Amino acid sequence: MISETIGQMAALLAASFWAVATVLYHRAGSHFSPLQMNLVKGVIATPLLLIVSLLLGNSLTLTSGLWLLALSGVIGITIGDSCHFAALRRLGPWHAMLLEYLAPPLAAFMAWVFLADGLTAIEVAGAVITLSGVLVVVTEKAPDKQPALSLAGILFGCGAAVCQASGLVMAFSVLQTESVNAIDAAFVRLAAGSVLLAIIVGLSQRKAYGAIVSQLRSINPLPLLGAIVFGTFLAIWLQQISIANINPGLTQTLLSTAPLFLIPISLLKKQKITPRSVIGALISLAGIAILFL
Template identity: 75%
Template sequence: MDLANVWGQLAALTAAAFWAVASILYHRAGAHFSALQMNLIKGAIASPLLFAMSALVGAPLGFSSGLWLLALSGVIGITVGDSCHFAALRRLGPWHAMLLEYLAPPLAALMAWLFLNDGLSGIEIIGAMITLLGVLLVVTERTPTQQPSLSFSGVLFGCGAALCQATGLVMAFSVLQTDALDPINAAFIRLAAGSILLAIIVGLSQRHAFQALFRQCRAINPMPLLGAIFFGTFLAIWLQQLSIAHINPGLTQTLLSTAPLFLIPISLLKKQTITLRSVSGALVSLGGIAILFL
């Protein structure tokens, strides 16, 4: 196998592992912040890191019409999508919130077919249906008392996050296909645009919103949150771009979708119970994504 392909695959798998660990750390910090606040803190810290990385290794950034579409993709995928993900994370926990992200690849494939003239073959349709089946196996699971084990609002937020992230991904890829834009620059533009709008929304939500946010940050141990941002946002995005540079985006998305599987050994080490149905649903969804993209 080509060494570049190996590096690309290892980069995607490492990013998936970082996202899995970060989801646990974000969940721990989520009790102290709202979804919007958490998303804003993430962007405020990760955006300068991405800018520094872009300045060091990225090509010079020029202005083009595609930048506006890229910024809009950041608003949809990050301002709305990541806020929905953090809301789902608070209500569902890391395992189920990440499993709902399995909806993003088939949704992205459907939108690429509708808007980018990238047609779906029969096998790709089958892959999308298998992915949805795996998600349904998990989100419809019930407790022994036959009460829904998952928050309905949490599931809605998780589905909304997948839809927004898929939309942002398709928009970003459409720009990268037509504009000579370095992927790390694209990642910075999307995150910065999404974070700027978040700052405006949080600032208008209440008086002295930022002072209150600073007080909340000082009242907690910042290390879990900083670790989540550094590994789950900054490094994971960089590894994602590195993977796309060496292997096709479909394979990258498939490997990134293994993130929930990394939660299984982590949860077992923490002596937490994961049901056979949840594990089966994760594996079925992963198989569907592999069929969809490979």
């Protein structure tokens, strides 16, 4: 009972931290490309996870499971987070996060296909309701003097959801079959994703790393550092703690409450959120709950 409570609280805290981080990432996103932003967060957060792991006295053993965790990091972090940052730049925090509601039903479908975890009629209904809520939001007509939702942004957001779901299923399969500490699992995924990102960014242009350092020196780093600490270091760690203590489906359901935490944040910032967007978010959240609970 205590472990379930820990898992539930960890997932809700991760969702709230990711909501705060998304707002901060959006604020810093105009200064970096999606790949650069993704690399910066990985370079800062990966050592933090390693330091915490060492302080806790953990030790990693090279097994086939860890290699699968690394691959899940490449898919979910290298590709998925880059797509998310691209969507964030084009859609803003609210709509970019709402598209992540696609991840739970996609994860359920992938688990059915690859892990032989069958879907019941109720679970299919939950997936349909989730998708309906997303469609309610992304098909909304833009108010006067506001740009319509970017098609490229929607595609990037959908791509992020697909990668998140793929990485989620792979990570779940490892955590269910092997004894891996939560902080170590988070470190392996983030380190693998960041190493590949460093290679891609380095090959993409000359003096790429120098350009990133120069850009970091020219801006106020506090919002970006806050986003990395809350959204990458703490949120990923809490996600792995939740997965280790409760059903993966419940973890994903609770993580999917992140857009709802944006409502009070946006109201405090005096930003407008349409009733249709709120209704769409609630419909999707209800679908996720039906899908997994």
